[in-house]
Amino acid sequence: MEALRESYLFSPPFAAMNDPMEAYYETGGPGDRIVNAMFAPAGLKVDIMYEMLSDMINRFALVSFSETYENLPMWAYYGSNFAGMCLEFDTADLMIGDFQGEKLRPVTYARNALPSLTVADMGAQHLEEAVIARITRKRSEWAHEKEWRFVTGQVGPKHFLDDALRRVFLGPRVKPEHAARVCEAMDRRPVEVLQGEIRGFELVFRSIKPARPLGECERVGIGKFDPVEDLFAEAELKQFLTAPFEALLEECRRTASRPNMEALAGIDLAGSDKHAIYFWTTYKLRSGRE
Known part of the structure; x- marks a missing residue:
């Protein structure tokens, strides 16, 4: 835990x-x-x-x-005989x-x-x-x-961003008190918890705790984003973008709302021919490392 x-x-x-x-x-x-x-x-x-x-x-x-959470032999010998859990990550x-x-x-x-x-x-x-x-x-x-x-x-230990973990699958033999502890630990995380059930010859999962929206999650980093300070190349960015500038602002706000986001330190065009946008970001892990 x-x-x-x-x-x-x-x-x-x-x-x-x-x-x-x-x-x-x-x-x-x-x-x-x-x-x-x-x-x-x-x-x-x-x-x-x-x-x-x-x-x-x-x-x-x-x-x-x-590659899968549905491998039954692995639930048997890695998942505590179907009483453990399986974690799903966004590998990026x-x-x-x-x-x-x-x-x-x-x-x-x-x-x-x-x-x-x-x-x-x-x-x-x-x-x-x-x-x-x-x-x-x-x-x-x-x-x-x-x-x-x-x-x-x-x-x-290798620490990861809170929202890199997407779903927690609990085995069908997990004890109710263990399931409750997992749900409590993930309560303010953008993580869905699912409970396994046996239906005939099938292992199926039902959601018992939805993923929290990012804005409601416990913060690890402070999530600093100042459009005036960070979008200092606004004129160039507007000229470069094919989408509305507001879409970039919304993406910046969404990025800043991620639980581990410490700060957006700058957004500008990259490359000598300025062919791409770069985000200079800092994340803070639960170990305290940035």
Whole structure:
């Protein structure tokens, strides 16, 4: 419940996952003998490079998602035997918080592991993708999970914007008191809560708490927007826009009303040929970080 209230997802190490083959990779190749011969005068071996690479990979952590909330086996083993919950996110908004700069990757499924990482993979342009390809690969038996994942640089909580979370699905076996606690925690959030029910051979969900309009939500940031100060290029903006200027003002007000919006720090035309509008915005997370 703390993670739900404080708007974060915990990023655990790969070793904590339920799949013992998670993030499987090997290092070394037939060309290592040649590299070792080149390193010999300096008293070095290629194993040192592989150790450094392994140390880096072993520090990685992850946050996993699925494409659907209707996967029944996943409700059984990830959703506390249908008594837990499933969170639905807008992934574009999710990347504004602590996931900013991270890439959301689809997991690939196959019968075999990829070849060992070798010195040839350690070029600056190739190493990242070579490593990511291996730590986002699972055996084909897991394909029903339809997993996507963020690979993060360290273990720990990753905070997100309140409105990046769109819906909370509660399992059909959730205890009434737990459902009430979730609804209470999400009361002043733009988040809908739905309760699962079994109808014959179907799992269906009904809404038990609607999403609050943004203007009624608990604020995290102050939501500063001053049209006079922030729209300092008003004349250029009006000339650029094909829509009424009032539509831009309304979008600015809507953006400022988002719970985590701290301030709209400026709106102007971008690029040397001024072909696009940019919004300079600051958001505040529940961790206090902006």
